[in-house]
Amino acid sequence: MRPFYALLALLWMGVLWWLSERPFPGAGLPHPWDKLAHFLAYALLGALWRRGLGRFLPAFLLAALYGVVDEWHQSLVPGREAFGLDLVADFLGAYVGARGAGRWEAPEASRP
Template identity: 50%
Template sequence: MIFVASGRGQVAVPPVINIDKITHFAVFGLLGTLIARTQRPGRWWVGILLASLYGLVDEWRQSFTPGRSVEVADWVADTLGALTAVLIYTHWKRYRLLLEKNLWRSRPAPVAKS
């Protein structure tokens, strides 16, 4: 989703001040959390690092896209979003359990009739 959106010349956004920074913060927070969830315990920082690096590379990539610009503030929003979300995920147990809750109940195995 990030790759596709950043490759477009224009992205439709509502007329809200700094909505792009809020979007960067939220989306890269999600990305950082998803990466952190794949790591062994104690390696949560990998989610922050990889999300931040992807944000940096993504900003560089946008410099080649007509109609887009490179903004350090976008990368800062990416990194802060990843940092905030990953720290909340790793230090707030109720939030972590909510994210990891199984949404579909497993059905009991059918009983064979004899």
């Protein structure tokens, strides 16, 4: 485990929570750019968890489950809504980020 990256992931989760708490009735990014923003935000989260935990599955699951929690949280904020397509973008981003971040690591057999 790399605590620095895990801390960055937790901080990024806090930023995402704060952004979800902002009431933007009728504002925000237009479709399809909003889905790209979701994808990129969760790709970063997945990558940070992968670097912090060192394994794909836990990193992906943490990022994807946080997407579920964050969409639920957003549905409770006045002026905000939760969309299934946002969740799909969150999951895809988490997958790509967690999978892609593993490409920067040396294979386990060659680690000291």
